[in-house]
Amino acid sequence: MSRVTLQTIADRVGVSRMTVSNAFSRPDQLSAEMRRTILAAADDLGYVGPDPSARALARGTTGAVGVLLTESIGTAFLDPIAAAFFGSAAEGLAPTGMAVVLLPSTSSEDTIPARDIPMDGALIYGCAGDYPAVGWLVKRKLPLVFIDSAPVADASSVLLDERHGARLGARHLLDLGHRRIGILTMNVGVRAELAADPAAAGSGYVARERQIGWVDELTDAGVTPVVMEVRDNSEPYVSEGARLLLAGDDRPTAVLCFSDLMAAAIVKAAEELGLRMPEDLSIVGFDDSPLAQRVRPALTTVQQDFVAKGKAAAAALTSSISRSRAGLPPAPEQHRILVDLVVRDSTAPPADGRRANPS
Template sequence: MSRVTLQTIADKVGVSRMTVSNAFSRPDQLSAEMRRTILAAAADLGYVGPDPSARALARGTTGAVGVLLTESVGAAFRDPIAAAFFGAVAEELAPTGLAVVLLPSTGSEGTIPARDIPMDGALVYGCAADYPAVGWLVKRRLPLVFVDGEPVDGAASVLLDEQHGARLGAQHLLDLGHRRIGILTMNVAVPPGFAPDPASAGSGFVARERQIGWMEPLDRAGVTPVVMEVHDNAEPYVSEGARRLLAGPDRPTAVLCFSDLMAAAVVHAAEELGLRVPQDVSVVGFDDSPLARRLRPTLTTIRQDFAAKGKAAAAALTSSIARFRAGEAPEPQQHRILVDLVVRDSTAPPASAD
């Protein structure tokens, strides 16, 4: 049987070769009915479409965008926050025809995904700007959008309003009457010789922003918090930090946490020490992940809109790619995603006056 080409399909349908090509690569140029007719004819002839490699070479594009992670792909999908973000990105990119490639920070046998995988641009998700894989993307001069991390010059960014969210949490505790307040957060500077979980690599920027937000209302109220910093966002560091924060003689009556994960560690540490939440200690998280609703008591936290963040990141990246293809200078806009306070069962007034 002779090889089926675009011209073969065009002859069968009675249209031009360009019309058949548009059915595969530029569907917006055809009516829905015409495209269905052409694709049906192609299927009858056993034609699956133009060769992706050849099409990418002809266009000068790959049809794919990367999402750089600080951890393994499997670990990222086990993280409900990351999974919600990826889903929103994929949904927003679906109409564009761009495929999403998840890029772990390191590969196997010397491969570096950020260096080696063809892509038209990338989202840098929660990575520090000095992370080695980020350096490879910058060297490739790809359009980049930084999400939940400090951006580099010339790149767009999508960030939560971290300071506002932290202020809301701190003010909530002050309004309840708490004056002995603790903070469980990430250490913005890793000590010499310490090798943290790569997933914590981009947390320094976010931790600094939240620290600023927490301290503003606390300073105004004359409250000096007890701050417990951990160097890694994983067990056993978080649990140990939570226990140390609650075990002291002047334990706080309320704790502000860097994340819902840390808030859960505080709740569990309180249980181990015979303390009740919120009667003996109130707890405020950050993110409003599914964990916040599963925890008992349910967690007061700062809600971030994962869908809005994913959509904003995808839109910023497609815009950056379009400007790059048109030979235009990058437009390093900063997109701020609003957050709000969700009050649940883990906070209450202190049992007695401080």
């Protein structure tokens, strides 16, 4: 059987080759009936469409965008925060017709997805700028949007108002009367008083911003928190950190947590010690993930709008790609997503006899 081409289909339908090409690449140029007729003829002849590589070369665009995740792809989708963001971003990109390509942050010597996969731009979710994959995307001079990570020159960013959210949680505990307050957060470390320079505590952008917010609010009230830093936001690190933070007779009466997952670990550790919540221990999470309402008691937490964040990221990337295609210089935008405190059952005033006088 001879090779089926656009001209083969054109001859079958009795139209020009350009009309057949438009049926696949510019459907708005044809009536719905004509396009159906052409596609039916193509299907009958066993033609699946123009070669994607050739079409990309002709257009100067791949029709695909990448999403670079901090963790492995499998691990990321076990995180409800990452999954909620990705779902919203993908929905926001859907009207563009561009395909979404998931990029692992790791690579082998032979295959580097961030370097090798054709794409028109990329969303970089929560990755530090020193990730090799981020470096490859920057070198390619692709339109980029950074989400939950330090902004990069000539790239747009979508950030939560992390410091404000952290301050809301800390202020809530202070208003309830707590003065012995712990913090369970990211980054390798041991239980210690917070360093004099809070910006030096932690290498991750989100962890640093939240820590600055907590410490600023507590310091303004004359309270010095006890900080427990853990390697990352997963077992067994968070459980061990939670146990160490609550060890000893001088344990905190309240804990501010980097995430709802860490808050759940504090709940479990407190239960093992026979503590009542919130009577003996108040807990504040961050994110308002689905876990926040499954934990008992339900978590007081800082709520972020996953849908707004994903849609803002998609819109920023679409805008950047459009400028790139038009030959215009980058016009980086910074979108800051507002947060709010949701008060539930995990916080209350400290128990009688445990409340310290404000300093």
